Amino acid sequence: MSRFEESAPARGGFSYDLCKRNEMLMQKGLKPSSYLKTGTTIVGLVFQDGVILGADTRATEGPIVADKNCEKIHYMAPNIYCCGAGTAADTEAVTDMVSSQLKLHRFHTGRESRVVTALTLLKSHLFSYQGHVSAALVLGGVDVTGPHLHTIYPHGSTDTLPFATMGSGSLAAMAIFESKYREGLTRDEGVKLVAEAICSGIFNDLGSGSNVDVCVITKGKREYLRNYMLPNPRTYVSEKGYSFSKKTEVLLTKITPLRELVEVIEGGDAMEE
Amino acid sequence: MGDSQYSFSLTTFSPSGKLVQIEHALTAVGSGQTSLGIKASNGVVIATEKKLPSILVDEASVQKIQTLTPNIGVVYSGMGPDSRVLVRKSRKQAEQYYRLYKEQIPVTQLVRETATVMQEFTQSGGVRPFGVSLLVAGYDDKGPQLYQVDPSGSYFSWKASAMGKNVSNAKAFLEKRYTEDTELDDAVHTAILTLKEGFEGQISGKNIEIGMIGSDRIFRVLSPSEVEDYLQEVE
Numbered sequence: 001m002s003r004f005e006e007s008a009p010a011r012g013g014f015s016y017d018l019c020k021r022n023e024m025l026m027q028k029g030l031k032p033s034s035y036l037k038t039g040t041t042i043v044g045l046v047f048q049d050g051v052i053l054g055a056d057t058r059a060t061e062g063p064i065v066a067d068k069n070c071e072k073i074h075y076m077a078p079n080i081y082c083c084g085a086g087t088a089a090d091t092e093a094v095t096d097m098v099s100s101q102l103k104l105h106r107f108h109t110g111r112e113s114r115v116v117t118a119l120t121l122l123k124s125h126l127f128s129y130q131g132h133v134s135a136a137l138v139l140g141g142v143d144v145t146g147p148h149l150h151t152i153y154p155h156g157s158t159d160t161l162p163f164a165t166m167g168s169g170s171l172a173a174m175a176i177f178e179s180k181y182r183e184g185l186t187r188d189e190g191v192k193l194v195a196e197a198i199c200s201g202i203f204n205d206l207g208s209g210s211n212v213d214v215c216v217i218t219k220g221k222r223e224y225l226r227n228y229m230l231p232n233p234r235t236y237v238s239e240k241g242y243s244f245s246k247k248t249e250v251l252l253t254k255i256t257p258l259r260e261l262v263e264v265i266e267g268g269d270a271m272e273e
Numbered sequence: 274m275g276d277s278q279y280s281f282s283l284t285t286f287s288p289s290g291k292l293v294q295i296e297h298a299l300t301a302v303g304s305g306q307t308s309l310g311i312k313a314s315n316g317v318v319i320a321t322e323k324k325l326p327s328i329l330v331d332e333a334s335v336q337k338i339q340t341l342t343p344n345i346g347v348v349y350s351g352m353g354p355d356s357r358v359l360v361r362k363s364r365k366q367a368e369q370y371y372r373l374y375k376e377q378i379p380v381t382q383l384v385r386e387t388a389t390v391m392q393e394f395t396q397s398g399g400v401r402p403f404g405v406s407l408l409v410a411g412y413d414d415k416g417p418q419l420y421q422v423d424p425s426g427s428y429f430s431w432k433a434s435a436m437g438k439n440v441s442n443a444k445a446f447l448e449k450r451y452t453e454d455t456e457l458d459d460a461v462h463t464a465i466l467t468l469k470e471g472f473e474g475q476i477s478g479k480n481i482e483i484g485m486i487g488s489d490r491i492f493r494v495l496s497p498s499e500v501e502d503y504l505q506e507v508e
Contacts, residue, residue: 096372097372100368100371100372103368104364104365104368107340107341107364108361108364
């Protein structure tokens with residue numbers, strides 16, 4: 001009977017059968033398929049009552065902004081949320097799958113999920129795919145053992161930190177954290193610092209932009225502040241509107257049926273069956 | 274599972290056209306502790322006896338009524354360990370349905386999938402049928418629903434039903450007392466009275482279990498003190 005990994009390949013882990021073929025194709029000039037990356041600035045910090053997570057909302061596909069207002073803070077459990085950077089499909093699928101596993105686990109044990117459980121499920125999954133699942137995550141939550149914040153890298157390594165940043169805008173955000181973070185922040189101070197760090201990523205990194213999402217998790221309560229800040233509104237929209245040149249006028253509608261050019265031959269040879 | 278000498282199906286037809294193993298499974302159910310369910314106009318209640326083999330057993334650790342999803346609960350009559358396997362499979366199926374369709378599984382679908390599992394065990398090699406009948410209580414967009422699933426895999430929707438030891442008396446009692454527009458609290462009282470009919474010994478909050486779901490669509494098992502409150506109302 002299978003245990004919890006019903007979506008993993010039959011023998012477990014990544015199947016390397018096609019890697020040689022892919023290498024050969026790349027040498028012959030085949031470009032690998034493009035995918036939607038999140039660019040991204042994601043951050044998290046621990047404050048006196050719990051954990052605050054923050055993320056920007058831009059999803060990029062190469063140089064194009066594919067989604068101006070996507071959601072990067074994913075639900076894992078009522079008391080655990082996860083920010084995702086990397087390939088958008090990978091982060092969504094992985095967080096969805098582990099959220100499902102946590103739900104089943106809650107049914108079986110009758111207890112609130114713990115952050116380390118989510119952490120271990122995520123890292124085992126990512127490790128078994130040897131970094132090919134391109135998901136870099138900031139996982140935060142509050143459980144019976146207290147508030148926890150972790151970072152998870154695509155290859156499956158994790159860190160436990162009081163404040164963390166990931167994504168292409170992580171250096172910009174980390175600069176803010178390193179200068180202004182201290183232990184025992186209040187809720188308002190923490191939210192302000194997170195918003196500042198995300199804004200730093202939004203304005204200084206091309207891969208991050210648009211709005212700021214914030215999620216505050218405390219014991220027994222969580223507040224998902226979607227679009228907490230909108231520092232990039234569309235300010236100038238022309239009031240005159242746009243006028244296009246008039247369409248060509250239709251003067252006459254006349255349908256001329258085609259003339260029949262079929263000759264009817266009487267008594268010709270019938271076609272063979 | 275199919276490599277041993279016993280890889281044929283044990284549920285083979287008898288000359289009279291019956292599956293004897295399933296009949297025996299139903300007998301196992303019939304000798305289990307009484308459980309019943311009643312569908313009210315605004316919810317469903319399920320209840321069961323919780324007779325423990327000895328006074329030394331820690332009754333707080335035993336829970337017969339289980340939650341399958343936040344809005345569906347289940348109680349069984351028959352072999353406890355068999356019911357655990359079914360509860361585990363049903364929970365997983367409900368979760369897989371949610372992952373696929375991003376919608377909470379409707380009660381009929383979950384019942385159908387559970388019944389399919391039970392039927393598979395009557396037509397596979399090297400396994401035996403489940404020795405439990407389940408009463409599934411749920412509240413979804415179609416309103417309150419109560420289903421019974423048998424070891425054969427057949428399922429029925431009931432307005433009120435009972436299973437286990439005292440089934441004929443309990444069903445007769447329910448037939449007399451059931452009304453179409455009964456409220457959830459009245460249904461709980463009726464359930465308690467039905468259990469009391471065939472109960473040996475003193476009924477209390479510790480030796481029966483009651484689970485209910487109302488229009489808030491959250492299934493919960495009542496605590497022993499809440500059961501005591503209802504018992505006192507009935508007295």
